[in-house]
Amino acid sequence: MSTSVLDINGLYKKFDSSGWVIEDCTLSVQSGEILYVLGPSGSGKTTLLRLICGFESPDAGQIVQGNRIISSPGLVLPPERRRIGMVFQDYAIFPHLTVRGNVSFGLARPFPERVLRGLQAVLNREPEREQPLSGEQRQARLEEMFKLTGLQGLEDRYPHELSGGQQQRVALARALALRPDLVLLDEPFSNLDTNLRQRIREEVKDVLKQSGATSILVTHDQEEAINMADRIAVMNKGRLEQVGTADDLFHAPRSRFVATFIGLSGFMRGEIVGKRVRTELGSFALPAGMAVPPSRAVDVLLRPDHIEPARNGKGTPAQVVQTDFVGVQTLYTLALPSGLKVQALFPGHRHLVPGDKTSIRFTPPKLVVFPVE
Amino acid sequence: MRHPILAFPLRVFEYHRPVGMTVAGAGVSVLMLLPLAYIVYYALSAGAADWARIWSKWLPVLLANTLGLGAAVALVTLLLGTSLAWLVTRYEFAGKGIWSWLLATPLGIPTYIMAYVYTEMFLPGGWAQSAARLLGGPEARLPLLYGAFPAVVMVLSLATYPYVYLLVRASLVNHNITFDEAAQIQGVTRLFRFLRITLPLHRPAVMAGLFLAVMYVFADFGAVSMMRYSTFTRAIYLELAGRTDRVGASMLCLVLIVLSAVLFWLERRNRSRSRYYQTVGTFRPVPGRRCGWSGTALIWSYFLLVFGSATGVVIAFLVVKSVEGIRAAGLPEDLGSYAFNSLFVSVAAASAAVFLIVPVAYLATRYQDRLYQFYLRCAYAGYVLPGPIVGVGVLFIAIHLFNPIYGTAGTVILAYLIRFLPEGLQALEASFQQVKPHLEEAARSLGSTFHSALLRVLLPMIRPGIVTGWVLIFVSSMKELPATLLLRPLGFDTLAVRIWIETSEEYYELAAPAALLLIGVTFPLFALLLARTTRQTLP
Known part of the structure; x- marks a missing residue:
């Protein structure tokens, strides 16, 4: 199952002298997976997608699809000859064509274009990107796409007659109709209403999984990535900070950026003594196999879910500063005796109000420490 | 429990039509429809003998000439306008900004002046004949332009290609490259993406x-009259000038109105279909291709050829001939009074028109009301009324309905009003649409009455639209020729009329100062409007 569809090796890209937009990017996309590229705006996510499509050429490194290099400095296979589909952020549905015209755009080629493409394939000594379909096959493929994306009954509408969610399904159907090896979706849900987003996200996930497509999605919304992704690649300032499952990123972040970008987090100063870290909330064993950071002072990652109320007052005393109700749980901001403020998630039935005194315990499943900056 | 007592009589807020504006709008509709009604009435009162005479004398030739001219000009403007727009939007070269403006300038030159300049240049001793002798020896001779189909096509194409150029340029500038990328990712190559x-x-x-x-x-x-090429407009004028009854002229008018109306209807249909072709979401323009010096030289020479033969040669000719004429005989007498006459009727027409347009535009954009949409349609009827037809219509009104204005400048003003009201209306309708009704509603919620909300909120916001509308009507009125010719009181000559008289009496050099003055007054205003639309369409 896990053969790689696309390999990106040591990719670099810059547009002007202001620095790398993509810096030393290495990533392998496995067949059938939903991979998310997650990062704040301006981190180079969209540039990475455009490099994969072939709209930009890299300054160093290469992109390999299957067994051939499709992008390397100065040699870029044009987008139309890649087996890659794309759903644009604004969908880019052709306004002059109906839903059917849009979805069949790449399948139904006018006669002269078909001839020229056949000729081109011979000249380039490469198989045509997709086998020309007969009329019936094309019809069957279209029906399949309409059914998959739930567009039946809307085939003859024009884009301006569709809702935002329907437009997105058209864009998705259009991208999938050619059965690409890889589908790219650029911020696919950012143009939708918040209350629609949840539902449409599930629909898109179903469609992607059913069609067996391999896909890369780009977002800045960590909650969306955590819900949808098989794997997440966290990107910051043009660099891939970490690639892994949501669980990996949450429990074993490899950088401060990942630790703060995913989930709620805080830091607490600690001191390394032998194989243990001594902190205000107690002394903890360093994770096995972890190299001791060169500095003696370290920052320990605090997740609100890992701070518990201490039974019979044995923990560290803390005073409640602020309470925020978040569903079944309550997020407390607590001040420690040193003045450090930490956040803790307690079950909602413990009714503490600002000013109350309590005591807490820190119980991390696996300690995460970073050298002091 | 006691019932609450009403402290003041409650008035249920209900939808009602603003009375003053509704009446004003009705007045505009009647005004716009009257000339049309008279023409149709007279044309339909014609007997079979009249139709037979008109048919044998005019119709086959006129239909062939007018439709043929239209088709040929369409073809040439298509080639010129789209190629110029493509070069200006898709390539990067030195002087791009100034060229994109210069190429639109022929719109600021009245076509009859362009026709006059070309006709004169091809007369014996004219610039074109001299150039031919210089190149081809003393025996070389170019044909005269009178009645020459290719010459009429060329002059009218040079005068009207900017319509195609401006609209296509605006459309190309707004082209979102994402559509091309979406097609490319679907495996479509460059040629087929185009x-x-x-x-x-x-x-x-x-x-x-x-x-x-x-x-x-x-x-x-x-233009067609000066080049002695017969289309409907010229025939209507000749028919009126040569006969005492006006039935023949109104019959020709009716045929031309039907032709224009068909065209107008086709255009509206085209536009309503294209309304949804706008791009949504993030807009990324198409990057222009950089030109080397050879590419720049090629583009410049093409632009120079088009601009030179449209605006360049006309301005140069008028300046040279005016200087020559003034040196020889001094400033023509009465030029000042012609200019004053032109300004007087044009200012009056533009100002009156703006007053009439505001209620129509307001009602049509603020209310979903059939009556007001009908007003709007009536007001746009002027679009299918070419100058000579408005002239005939106003003549009927002055004779049969409102005699006091017969033979006064009032008829000229009324004709301009009817003829150019749609141009101003279009400008104002657009600016009304840009102001959201919420703003007036906010003013009402802060205690303004209906009228004070209009004055304090809406009018200040649509002022640019009012100025644009006024300038459009003023410039068009300054240039108007046929209706002025038909309606002007004896001795009341405008600049346009003067140019016409001098050229029809073949005192070509005498027309130059008046033409130069006319262009001198209207061109800066026109350039101002052009710069405004350029700023709106070029990012």
């Missing part, structure tokens, strides 16, 4: 430009 994406997306703009150019050709009187 055929399957670019062409269909911009076809509505091309069509709209062509419609404008052809409408202009149908309505043009001055």
Whole structure:
């Protein structure tokens, strides 16, 4: 199952002298997976997608699809000859064509274009990107796409007659109709209403999984990535900070950026003594196999879910500063005796109000420490 | 429990039509429809003998001439306008900004002046004949332009290609490259992206430009008359001038109105289809291709050729001939009074028109009301009324309905009002649409009455639209020829009329100062409007 569809090796890209937009990017996309590229705006996510499509050429490194290099400095296979589909952020549905015209755009080629493409394939000594379909096959493929994306009954509408969610399904159907090896979706849900987003996200996930497509999605919304992704690649300032499952990123972040970008987090100063870290909330064993950071002072990652109320007052005393109700749980901001403020998630039935005194315990499943900056 | 007592009588807020404006709008509708009604009435009162006479004397020739001219001009403006727009939007070269403006300037030159300059240049001793002798020896001779189909096509194409150029340029500038990328990722190569994406997306703009150019050709009187080429407008004028009854003229008018109306209807249909062709979401323009010096030289020489033969040669000719004429005989007498006459009727017409337009535009954009949509349609009827037809219509009104204005400048003002009201209306309708009704509602919620909300919120916001509308009507009125010719009181000559008289009496050099003065007054205003639209369409 896990053969790689696309390999990106040591990719670099810059547009002007202001620095790398993509810096030393290495990533392998496995067949059938939903991979998310997650990062704040301006981190180079969209540039990475455009490099994969072939709209930009890299300054160093290469992109390999299957067994051939499709992008390397100065040699870029044009987008139309890649087996890659794309759903644009604004969908880019052709306004002059109906839903059917849009979805069949790449399948139904006018006669002269078909001839020229056949000729081109011979000249380039490469198989045509997709086998020309007969009329019936094309019809069957279209029906399949309409059914998959739930567009039946809307085939003859024009884009301006569709809702935002329907437009997105058209864009998705259009991208999938050619059965690409890889589908790219650029911020696919950012143009939708918040209350629609949840539902449409599930629909898109179903469609992607059913069609067996391999896909890369780009977002800045960590909650969306955590819900949808098989794997997440966290990107910051043009660099891939970490690639892994949501669980990996949450429990074993490899950088401060990942630790703060995913989930709620805080830091607490600690001191390394032998194989243990001594902190205000107690002394903890360093994770096995972890190299001791060169500095003696370290920052320990605090997740609100890992701070518990201490039974019979044995923990560290803390005073409640602020309470925020978040569903079944309550997020407390607590001040420690040193003045450090930490956040803790307690079950909602413990009714503490600002000013109350309590005591807490820190119980991390696996300690995460970073050298002091 | 006690019932609460009403402290003051409650008035249920209900939808009602603003009375003053509704009456004003009705007045505008009647005004716009009257000339049309008179013409149709007279044309339909004609007997079979009249139709037979008109048919044998005019119709086959006129239909062939007018439609043929329209088709030929459409073809040439299509080639000129789209190629210029493509070069200006898709390539980067030195002087791009100034060229994109210069190429639109022929619109600021009245076509009859362009026709006059070309006719004169091809007369014996004219510039073109001298140039031919210089190149081809003393025996070389170019034909005269009178009645020459290719010459009429060329002059009208040079005058009207900017319609196509401006609309296509605006459309191309707004082309979102994401559509090309989406097609590319679907495996479509460059040539077919052009055929399957670019062409269909911009076809509505091309069509709209062509419609404008052809409408202009149908309505043009001055250029075809000066070049002695018979289309409907010239025939209407000749028919009126040569006969005492006006039945023949109104019959020709009716046929021309039907032609224009068909064209107008086609254009509206085209536009309503293209309304949804706008891009949504994030807009990324198409990056222009950089030109080396050879590419720049090629583009410059093409632009120079087009601009030179449209605006350049006309201005140069008028300046040289005016200087020569003034040196020889001094400033023509009465030039000042002609200019004053032109300014007087044009200012009066533009100011009156703006007053009449505001209620119509307001009602049509603020209320979903059939009556007000009907007002709007009536007001736009002026678009299918070329100058000579308005002239005939106003003549009927002055004779039969409102005699006091017969033989006064009032008829001229009324004709301008009817003829150019739609141009101003279009400008104002657009600016009304840009102001959201919420703003007036906010003013009402802060205690303003209906009228004070209009005065304090809406009017200040639509002021640019009012100025644009006024300037449009003023400039068009300054240039108007056929209606002025038909309606002016004895001895009341405008600049346009003066140019016409001098050229028809073949004192060509005497027309130059008046033409130069006319262009001198209208061109800066026109340039101002052009710069405004350029800023709106070029990012």
